[in-house]
Amino acid sequence: MKSEPDVFSIDDLERDGETHWDGVRNYQARSMMRDDMKVGDRVLFYPSNATPPGVAGVATVCKEGYPDFTAWDPEDKHFDPKTDPENPRWMMVDVAFEAKLPRFVPLEALRGNPALEGMALLRRGQRLSVQPVSREHFEEVLRMGGLA
């Protein structure tokens, strides 16, 4: 899962313990949070638009897909006037802090590791803020970061 560090960083997650992953307004990402993510699933926390971008830590899903109520709040940056509270369009999950990686793993290092070939994050033009990661790739990233 990607987050811009100016908006919400791994340190913010560590401080808060857990958070609503609100504000996602992309159907593919919405569907993954709604359909695929289960309590206990582990998440790589990726600061995007960072210098450098990369994987900073690990979180776990602690609440499964439910309506992103910020979509109905006209004051919210991600307000969507077209979503119907009776039939919510945007969903989110809650995630809990697990760990910071002892060593931050920059995007450049991910790209340089042949074991990560095929990872969705490394595809050209990949903009999805929520993406699947295979077990093998996940464990490889943890190894690179000095965990497990």
Next chain:
DNA sequence: GCCAACGTTGGC
């Protein structure tokens, strides 16, 4: 700041 990639919108 640039720009490639890609999603969304809206006229037809």
Next chain:
DNA sequence: GCCAACGTTGGC
């Protein structure tokens, strides 16, 4: 349903 215009993402 097509597709041009436009907006956003995000690495560099």
